[in-house]
Every structure is written in C-alpha cells, then in structure tokens.
Amino acid sequence: MTGAHEAEGRPLHSAPDGGAKPPRHHARRSLAWRIGTPTVVLLSGALFAVSAADSGGTDLRPGRYTDLASLAEAEADDVKQLQARARDLEQDIDRMSENVRSFRVRTTRHEVERLHDPAGLTPRTGPGLSITLSDAPDDLFEDARDAGASGDVLRRYVVHQQDIQAVVNSLWRAGAEAVVIEGQRVVSTTGIKCEGNAVQLQGVPYPEPYDIEAVGDPTALLSALDSDPIVAGYRADAADPEIAIGWDVETEQQVEAPAFEGLVDIRYAEPLR
Template structure:
C-alpha cells in the first residue's frame, strides 16, 4: 500500500527550493527586524521629542528676545529722554550761571561805586565834623595865650566878647578848628558869660586862656594880625593891659565838642518862596 503523495511531494523540486529559500530569507529578515523595530520607533519618538523641545526652546527664546527687545527699546527711549532732559537742565543751569556772573560783575561795579561814594561821604563827614567841631582833629597850627593884667580890676578883665574877637580873627585867617582851654568851639556851641565867669559850650573856663587853632602856619599868623577882629582885640588889650602871645605848633590835638551839642533843639520848615505850594526850590 502506497501513500498518496502530499502537496509538498507533488510540488516540483525547483519551485520548492525557491519557495523555501524565499521563506527562509523572509524569516531571517523578519527575525532581524523583530527585535529592532521597537528601538527604531523609540528612537524616532525621542528625536521628535528633542526636535519639539528644541523648537519650543527656540520659540520661547524668540518670544523672550522679542519681550527683551521691547523692554530694551523702552529703556533706551527712557534713557534718551532722560539724557535730553538732563541736557536741557544743564543748558538752563549754564545760562543761569552766565546770568549770575553778569549780575555779579554788575554788583561788583555797583559795590565799587558805592565804595567810592562811601569814601567821599566819609571824607565830607570828616571835613564837616572838623569844621563843625564834632570830630577830633590833629595837625599843625598856632597857640595863643591870653591873660588878664595882674593889677586888673573886675571891670578890666578879659570878657567873653574879647574871646569871640580872637576866635573870629582865627576863622578869618583860615583856621580849620579852634579850642579854648580844651573846649572845642562848635557850630552849635557858644562863648558866653554866666555871672563873672566865661563859658564855652556851657562849661566854665578860667584864665589864663589857651586858644589852639589848626591851620596853615605860613599864613595863619600873618593873616591874624591883619584881620579886623584881631585889630579890635589888640586895641582892647592895649587899653586894659591884657597879655597875649602867639606861637606856632607842629602837633596840635583838639578834642571833639560834647555830643550833647549835636542834639537838634528845633527846626523850621523851608517853604517855596514863590508861594505856589510846591516843595523846596
């Protein structure tokens, strides 16, 4: 009894060899692909993840760069604005400094003018003080010594009017300041008689009378003896026996008149002589 040949047995040998050969190749390829397939998919997935992450980072970096760019632009604009503002402030300060320098120069000029005017006022004040008697003075001049006769009676003694003649003669001769027995003859003072005593600036003085006068020695003595007041005094001296002597002095010091004499006692308003109701002419 023979068995029927199977399909394998009926297949031609060449075809069988070819099919088996192909099957084995497929199996070998399949066996090679089988274990590597998951790894390839995992690798591709990792690459995709890396690429996505990189893209995300690039996107974030781009967005951040854009944001930083906006911030930088704002900061730059703010900085430029501040620079321009400070530049304007500096220009204003420089202009103000230039104006202050100009004002300072003008103020210095005015100060010099005021200093010159102040010096002139001081000089005028010193001159007026010397002439009025309310400023102590020092300089060369003459000394006159007057005294009564040793045998003179009370009616033959030097009187206040005689001293007035001598002082007037000194003024006429160019004297700048006069003092009698240490009492400065002032514009508001007086040489007067109180009973039998003579007073200068309301202070009593007694003989001998020493009269100091500051002025030019070269002309003061010569002009004195030629003045009308001096001639009247010399006539009285010869009549009543007064003694008098004049000598030059190189360094005389005359005190100021008492400050109480500077007090204003009365004043009158000067009106317009035209009678038009206006102020002083």
Template sequence: MTDRRELPRKRSVWRFGVPVVCVAAGLLLGTTYGVSGGDEIRRSDAPRLVDLVREAQQSVDRLSAEQGALALRFDNHHGGSPGAAAALTAMTDRGNALAAQAGLTPLRGPGLVVTLNDAQRDAQGRFPRDASPDDLVVHQQDIQGVINAMWSAGAEGIQVQDQRIIATSAPRCVGNTLLLNGRTYSPPYVISAVGDPGAMQAALAESPLVTLYKRYAVRFGLGYTEETRDVELVGHSESVRMKFAQPMGPLGY
C-alpha cells in the first residue's frame, strides 16, 4: 500500500522543480541567441580549417607563378637579346675598370711606407716635463697630412694599417686610438702607398702639417719613419654606399 504521508512531499518537489528547469532553459536559449546573433551556430557553410589551408596554398601557388613570370620577363628584358647582352658586357667591363680606380681591387708596386707612433718614455721612464698629453700622441691631422701629401704626389693607392683608403674613408681620432671604417687601431700607424717614392717624399717634405709633426717628433719623441720599398695594397672589401651623393647629368648639373 502507498504511504499517504509521502504524497504531499513528491507533489511539492515537482511544483517547484519544473519552473526552475523552464527558467534555466529559457536563459540558455536567450544566451545562445545573443551569441549567435540570431543565426544558426552550427551552419553547414561555416569555414573549416582544411578549407582555410587550401585557400592559403592556392594563394601561395598563384603568387609563386606570378614571381616566376616576372623573373622570366626580367631575364628576357636584360639579357634575352644580343644587344642587351653586349650592353651588359660593356657595363661589366666599365665597372671592373672603375673598381680598380676606386680602390676595390688589390694593387702592388714600388712605393713608400710612413710610420707614425706616439712618444715613448726615456731611459728613466719619463716624458719631457713641458709636454702636455696632446703633444705625445699622433693626431688625426697628422695622419691626414701624410695621406694628402701622398695623394698630391700622384699616389696610385694608399692603405692605412690593413685597410685601403677610398673616397669615403675618413680616419678619425678617438682618444689615443684611430677609428677607420668602424674599426679601431692603436699606434704605431703604418701608411703605405704605391707610386713614385721620390715624388711622395718631396711632397711630404713640403707639407706644412707633416713638417709640424716632424718638429714635435724631434721635441717630444714622436715616431716618424719613411721607407721606400715594394708595397702591396689590399682591395676595399666592404660595401660602398653613397648616402648623400646623387648622379650627375651629362654636363655635371
């Protein structure tokens, strides 16, 4: 037999449980509608990962084909005809000739080697008492004076330490060291040049800056030597980029 005392409890649970479930279901449906914007969440036309990968691959293939066509067009334009090949050869020969003049290729021949060095201490380990620190070191203008004198005497090429001097080279003093093309050097500074040794020695003797340096060498013990011998210069190997230069017209305008 059924216990009459349990019936009211079961009716009470269903009375309150069903509305709660209905309210929860309504909230879930409302949230789903808000997220989907009124559209079906699991539509059959939603993009899949495999479709995205396939589209990306097709785009890559299309761009690769365009790149190949442009490369072929470029090759045909610059070297596809006998006239273009002859023009390219002429430009290459001209570039090789200018490379030698610009100091981009090694050079060897008779020349002169000048060595500059900071002052050395005497036997007692002392410098002259009336010397200031600037009097005892090689300065930027001293190196430039030697280089300019060599150029004025017709030097074919000049090298400082292990670097070739070209149009964009600029030796700089940083304390008692030399900065050249981003590299630092300590004394002694060796300046080598290919050219007429006699003409370069005469130009050095007439240079005001070199003459002044020689006086300091006698007074404070700075180092200065000249040596005539066969000289071998390296070619400038770094990239040559003109940051501010512009091409000139036929008349230089």
C-alpha cells in the first residue's frame, strides 16, 4: 500500500523530527513583500516630488480645449497679458531714458536732432524750381515706329529713370536744400526704378508726367541743369520737333517740401571698409 500511495501523489519531504515541511515559496513571497513595498512607496514619493518641481504649480497634463472659441479666448488672454507687459516695459524704458543725464547722451541726442533736417525728416520751404518731364506725344512716337525707327531711337521718346535721376543729381550738386518727386521727399535711400510704362518711387508706381520740385537758389539750380551732360541730351530731344519729349522748368517763389514719412532704417546694407 505504501508503494501505491507514493505512485499516486508527490512524496512528502520529511523533517528531522519526522513531520512534513511547509512549502518554501511562502517564505520567499513574504520576504519580497517586506522589501518591495517600501521601495515602491519611496519611488512613488520621488515621482510626485519631481512632477511638482517640473510643473511649477501648474497642471502637467492640462485639459484639452473643447472648441475653437475656447482656444481663441485663451490665446486672446495671453496676447492681452503680453501687451500689458510690453507697455510696462516701454514705460520703464521711458522713465530710464528721462533719467539719463550723461554728457555723451545729450550730445548724441543733439546730433540726431541736427541731422533730421539734412536727412529729409523735417519739412522745408523756400524759393526754387519746378521741373516737369513727360513722354513725347503719341502721334510722334507712332510715326517713328511706323517709319521703322530702331529700339534705341524709340526709347528717346519716353522718360526713363536715368532722366529723372540726372535731374535730381544735378539739383543736389547745385546745393538744393530739399527735392520732391511726385510729392514725395527724396532722401538718401530713395529708389527710382522703371516699371513698364511707369516709374516706381519708393515702390509706388507713377505714370508720366513727372513733377520734380527743389528748394534752393534758382540761379544755381538752373546753372547745374544746363551743365549736366545727361540733362543736356534730354533737352536736345525736347527741342527736336520730331521727338518733342516733354521738358518744362519754372522758377518758383515758394516751394514746399514735406518731411519724409517712410522707413529710414537700412536693414541689409553694410558700410564699406
């Protein structure tokens, strides 16, 4: 019977006193719980501490916006806060600037104010010249084209940017205090460019005729126009009845030159060394 019993079940290990031993895995499980439980608690506490430090008191996983209106409202609030912050900073800068009393700062400010006028940032009035450039009459241009005139000849019937630039440069050389083209004050950064059948000034296209005004000594200005070779060639075409490109000069007792109102910053140019 003993042999049959051992064949049907697992044999029991005998203890020294002849009794059965309890299973060993129960002891190992108790030891794992005693060690593992404090370890998990410590790790959880460390994670909570790290999360609190990273969040800075905010939610690390904020709720999602449920609609576009909520998102727009939140973004608008952020913008208002940033704008308010910017205004505060500007006020701080103004207060700090007012408190600056150094000799160097005062000298620099006076120099900037002195340069406003020659830079074209203040209006000027006085005697000067009024000049008008215009294309040749259409019938003369068409007659020349029908007669088979070359492209170089046909270009003489139209006002180009170099014609305007030649007039303006000669006025500057004569000591003009201010120059205006189509009502815009000319400064050192003013660009004149041909664009199709118009001329662009500061990026704005203007059709002919082109009105140029200058404040300065009329006698000196006229003398400069007479001596400029490019202007002389233009005036020769104006005097030619077969071309008759437009040229008109008037002496003015009062020319008004408004202050330049465009951008004066040079963002991409670098000084020559």
